[in-house]
């Protein structure tokens with residue numbers, strides 16, 4: 001069983017570099033962070049976690065509106081930045097009332113430079129790649145990781161290689177990876193197969209892997225939690241009760257849990273104030289929900305996965321050993337939602353001006369479901385994470401929205417059309433709305 005406890009007074013082991021090292025969450029073995037390229041424990045193959053000789057406190061964070069504002073919680077002071085982070089924490093009064101919670105806020109990670117939270121991880125990951133002196137970066141991706149890798153790798157002047165599941169990546173994401181200069185390989189297999197292949201390439205020394213299996217990616221993603229807690233506390237005078245987020249490879253869940261554990265260890269967050277981590281998956285790709293429901297410590301790999309939310313079309317979440325304890329220890333839960341529920345939530349968010357891709361809307365769909373079942377209380381303060389921008393998946397957005405209505409190039413005809421009257425032989429608008 002993974003040991004994610006943090007010592008009260010951390011002491012750097014001999015292998016530490018400037019107060020930073022990597023610890024295996026399974027066997028506790030410590031590793032030097034930047035001497036050689038490792039992703040998992042050399043002793044037992046367990047997941048690694050970055051550790052520091054001190055814990056961050058809120059008073060250390062100041063200045064810049066970017067991930068690097070939180071450098072006291074990160075392995076470096078600066079990195080390749082576009083800049084990322086500083087995303088809005090929207091109020092959504094109509095949705096809040098409809099869902100029925102005391103306070104509902106939307107942390108819109110789609111407002112990052114490449115349109116997803118992956119930028120936060122990539123700014124740190126690419127900085128580590130520079131430290132290690134690698135020249136080719138690679139990832140498997142359902143799309144967003146590839147867009148971020150291409151942009152940040154390109155900015156750093158490094159070669160980038162991305163492996164995508166053929167036919168299952170949204171158009172906006174492929175366009176980004178292509179234009180930012182990545183070499184794109186389309187694999188005949190799903191995301192999990194792509195990750196297997198990219199891990200093989202990394203093991204053979206052909207590329208530096210920048211998926212969330214890389215522990216430094218999660219360091220950058222921790223800053224989502226820091227921003228949410230800081231901003232919510234400043235607005236409301238307290239921390240949120242619950243954070244609801246979509247889950248795919250489970251990196252964000254792991255990163256948020258690490259953020260909370262470090263703040264608790266540093267004394268700025270009382271154990272009783274830790275927000276409940278609540279994961280949402282699509283019904284067609286829900287190994288984490290299954291593991292939580294069945295009380296298992298590991299997920300079962302789903303070979304067949306399908307959902308409109310292609311970003312979370314993942315059957316083998318590599319960060320499950322970090323993320324499952326995160327959900328359980330914070331008193332959270334996990335829930336699966338249907339594609340129709342995701343699309344409904346995407347429409348509700350859009351009606352409040354918040355444009356998100358389907359995977360992101362899963363968080364709101366999950367919250368709705370948990371309110372209906374009574375697992376989330378009406379008195380709770382909830383933050384839903386929306387992870388990617390609407391324009392990432394223009395086809396899904398167009399399908400969820402209304403169709404354009406053709407009208408003649410004539411103002412009177414347009415007014416007749418708006419009044420629901422005939423434009424050249426029929427009640428065009430009304431007839432169209434029937435289909």
Ligand SMILES: Cc1ncc(COP(=O)(O)O)c(C=O)c1O
Pocket residue numbers: 116142144145212246247248249250251252253311312357359360387388
């Ligand atoms: C838009 C979007 N939302 C959610 C997720 C899931 O995040 P995680 O893999 O950290 O669970 C991903 C990618 O996995 C994503 O691209």
Ligand SMILES: N[C@@H](CCOP(=O)(O)O)C(=O)O
Pocket residue numbers: 118139140141142143144145146210211212213248249251311312
């Ligand atoms: N949704 C992800 C899947 C890969 O996740 P990662 O966090 O392990 O890189 C994507 O955008 O590719």
